[in-house]
Amino acid sequence: xxxxxxxxxxARAAMGLIALVLLVCIGTLPWTLGPSTAGTPRHKESxxxxxxxxxxxxxxxxxxxxPDATPAASERLPPRARSWWNALGTDALGRSLAVxxxxxxxxxxxxxxAAAAISVCIGTLxxxxxxxxxxxxxxxxxxxxxxxxxxxxxxxxxLLAVASDAVVDEHVSRHGERTAWVEREAGAxxxxxxxxxxxxxxxxxxxxxxxxxxxxxxPRMMSEGVRTMVDLAVLLGAIAxxxxxxxxxxxxxxxxxxxxxxxxxxxxxxxxxxxxILRRHILPNLVGPVVVYAxxxxxxxxxxxxFLSFLGIGVRPPMPSLGNLAADxxxxxxxxxxxxxxxxxxxxxxxxxxxxxxxxxxxLRVRLDPRSRRSAR
Numbered sequence: 001x002x003x004x005x006x007x008x009x010x011a012r013a014a015m016g017l018i019a020l021v022l023l024v025c026i027g028t029l030p031w032t033l034g035p036s037t038a039g040t041p042r043h044k045e046s047x048x049x050x051x052x053x054x055x056x057x058x059x060x061x062x063x064x065x066x067p068d069a070t071p072a073a074s075e076r077l078p079p080r081a082r083s084w085w086n087a088l089g090t091d092a093l094g095r096s097l098a099v100x101x102x103x104x105x106x107x108x109x110x111x112x113x114a115a116a117a118i119s120v121c122i123g124t125l126x127x128x129x130x131x132x133x134x135x136x137x138x139x140x141x142x143x144x145x146x147x148x149x150x151x152x153x154x155x156x157x158x159l160l161a162v163a164s165d166a167v168v169d170e171h172v173s174r175h176g177e178r179t180a181w182v183e184r185e186a187g188a189x190x191x192x193x194x195x196x197x198x199x200x201x202x203x204x205x206x207x208x209x210x211x212x213x214x215x216x217x218x219p220r221m222m223s224e225g226v227r228t229m230v231d232l233a234v235l236l237g238a239i240a241x242x243x244x245x246x247x248x249x250x251x252x253x254x255x256x257x258x259x260x261x262x263x264x265x266x267x268x269x270x271x272x273x274x275x276x277i278l279r280r281h282i283l284p285n286l287v288g289p290v291v292v293y294a295x296x297x298x299x300x301x302x303x304x305x306x307f308l309s310f311l312g313i314g315v316r317p318p319m320p321s322l323g324n325l326a327a328d329x330x331x332x333x334x335x336x337x338x339x340x341x342x343x344x345x346x347x348x349x350x351x352x353x354x355x356x357x358x359x360x361x362x363x364l365r366v367r368l369d370p371r372s373r374r375s376a377r
Contacts, residue, residue, distance in 0.1 A: 014359035021353055025105035032103035043103040044318050047094035052332070052339050056086040089341040091328065097345060104320035105349055111236055111315075112302035118240035119301070120294045123247030124286065130248070131255025132278055142252065145245050153242060157304060160238035161313050168230055171220065178217040182209045228319055235314050239304050247293045251286060258285055295361035299354040306350055322350045 036042045088097040130141040148156075170176055180192065186209055187195030199206035222230075258264060259282070267277050302322075308314030309323025317324055329343030 012363075014356040014363070017352070017356045018360060021105065021349075021356075022109060025102055025109055027106075028102050029106040029110075032099055032106070043095070043100050043320055045095060045099075047090075050086075050090050050094040051092055052337070053086055053090040053094075054339075055089045055341055056083070058089075058341075088345050089339070091342055092332065092339075097325075097342060100320045100325060101345060101349060104315075104322050104325050104346070105353070107232075107315060107320065108302050108305055108309075108322040108350075109353070111232065111239070111305045111321075112298045115236050115239040115243060115301035115305070116294055116297040118236070119243035119297060120247055120290060122240070123244030123293075124251050124283075124290055126244065127248035127251030128255050128278055128282055128286070131252040132259060132274055132282065134256075138252075142249075145248055148242070148245055154304070154307070156242050157238050157308065158311070158313065160241060161235060161308060164234040164238065165231070165313065168227075168234065172222050172227075173219050174217045178210075178213040181217065182206070182213045185209050185213075228316075231316060235305065235308065238308075239301050243297060243301060243304075247290070247297070250289055250293060254286055254289055255282055258282055292361060292365045295357065295364055299357040299361075302350075302357075303354060322346050326350070 032043050033041055036045050038045065085096045085098065088101060091097055091100070126141065126145075130138045133141075183192035183195035183199075185195065186198045186205060187193070199209070259277075264277060264281055267281055272280070305314055305321065306323035306326070309316075309321045310327045312324070312327070314323055315321035317328070325346040326343060329339070329341075329346060332339035332342045
């Protein structure tokens with residue numbers, strides 16, 4: 001009983017912390033991504049004379065103090081650099097780390113929540129259909145899951161993100177479309193291979209056709225905001241597209257157990273179809289396991305997004321996320337001038353968020369799983 005009570009208190013504290021993080025980070029996204037008085041988005045607002053300032057509350061002397069962080073220098077700073085704007089320091093471009101951390105935390109949390117929701121919906125529907133159908137269809141569907149499980153998980157996410165990014169780049173640049181037209185024109189209808197051979201023999205023909213092809217197929221215009229939304233959608237799809245496998249297996253096992261229950265047999269005897277049984281009897285009884293898995297899937301999705309952004313193939317600068325903020329901070333650690341705050345604060349926020357979400361998930365599992373409640377007693 002003491003274990004369950006302590007875990008319940010820890011889960012409530014973690015839930016309060018997560019609610020606070022969600023309220024602060026996601027609630028301030030319209031402000032942090034919105035324009036400042038100068039018209040620049042606040043997360044991109046930079047001041048070159050305020051680059052690499054330590055947090056305003058950090059002492060000017062000590063083992064982690066920067067060479068320029070002296071009392072005389074701090075007195076010469078403008079009021080902006082001594083306010084909340086500099087509460088967590090500034091980066092190499094003079095941008096406020098507090099503002100960028102708010103925006104990056106909101107973006108990472110939004111991607112994690114959306115990816116977890118999509119993966120839970122896909123996995124629940126897939127596993128419920130497989131378990132309820134049974135027979136050959138169940139076997140075929142679960143063999144697909146086994147094959148996907150055998151693939152390297154992180155590598156698959158990376159490949160999906162890189163391939164989707166290449167498709168978007170091709171759509172914008174139209175390089176493949178332009179190259180195909182140039183080769184067909186050079187071959188005069190005899191094939192693209194003949195065209196390539198002709199251009200190899202006559203460089204002037206190649207230059208003339210490439211210039212004409214650039215006029216016929218100019219690159220498509222895509223604003224920075226649209227490209228950012230496309231990149232986020234691709235990242236979201238890549239994470240959610242491979243995160244539903246575990247929940248599909250869990251839901252299938254639960255459905256196989258539920259469909260032997262008396263109330264399901266009674267519904268089938270009353271003439272209810274498989275969709276009615278799934279909607280009215282199966283899915284309501286899956287709420288507990290699905291909620292627990294959804295809570296545990298959110299930190300996994302956030303960690304994957306941060307890992308991809310850390311590698312440079314997720315959320316891309318200047319749009320911040322916890323992953324690329326940590327990547328930027330890693331390059332600021334050196335023996336000459338170490339801007340430690342650029343790495344410490346993003347990693348601390350990421351670690352606190354992941355630990356809190358896992359504690360919340362464990363607390364929900366204990367409360368919703370009867371076997372866990374009995375073991376706690």
